[in-house]
Amino acid sequence: MKPRIRLLASVICLVALAMTARAEIAAWDQAKVTELAQQLEATTDELSRTFRSQPQPTRGQPDRLTYFRLQQEVRFLRRESRTLSRALQRGADLEETLPSFESLLNTVGRAETKARRVFTIADMHQQADKARTILNQLGPYYDPNFKPLEAPARR
DSSP states (O other), X not given: OHHHXXXXXXXXXXXXXXXXXXXXXXXXXXXXXXXXXXXXXXXXXXXXXXXXXXXXXXXXXXTHHHHHHHHHHHHHHHHHHHHHHHHHHTTOOHHHHHHHHXXXXXXXXXXXXXXXXXXXXXXXXXXXXXXXXXXXXXXXXXXXXXXXXXXXXXX
């Protein structure tokens, strides 16, 4: 009988903890989240244009492969931010858009690591900073324990 009581107490504690964490998420504001997602879409569009305007490394340069991997990450950021924005514009909610937001965060982490090795151009950093700022504003709507993305150390 005692193991059952302990199990029940553990389940109650876990449920209470889950409810507390859920309560800390910023109140869902469809209009605000949609507006931020639209800003993110525009910013990642500009980031992509800025990236494409940079010269590609030539054969034999040490960071050439990293450049092409970064190019793929930038494409994905643009595509995923557009998907998030369009979903929110049609009325998608937190649960429906959370996977897109999580994908964006993961991609930003990978892209920043690569970008530090490839670029020192201020335009690229400015666009990346704008996107990071918007993601940091979206974060509390998706994760009660969201830690703002920090700007990477520049080369």
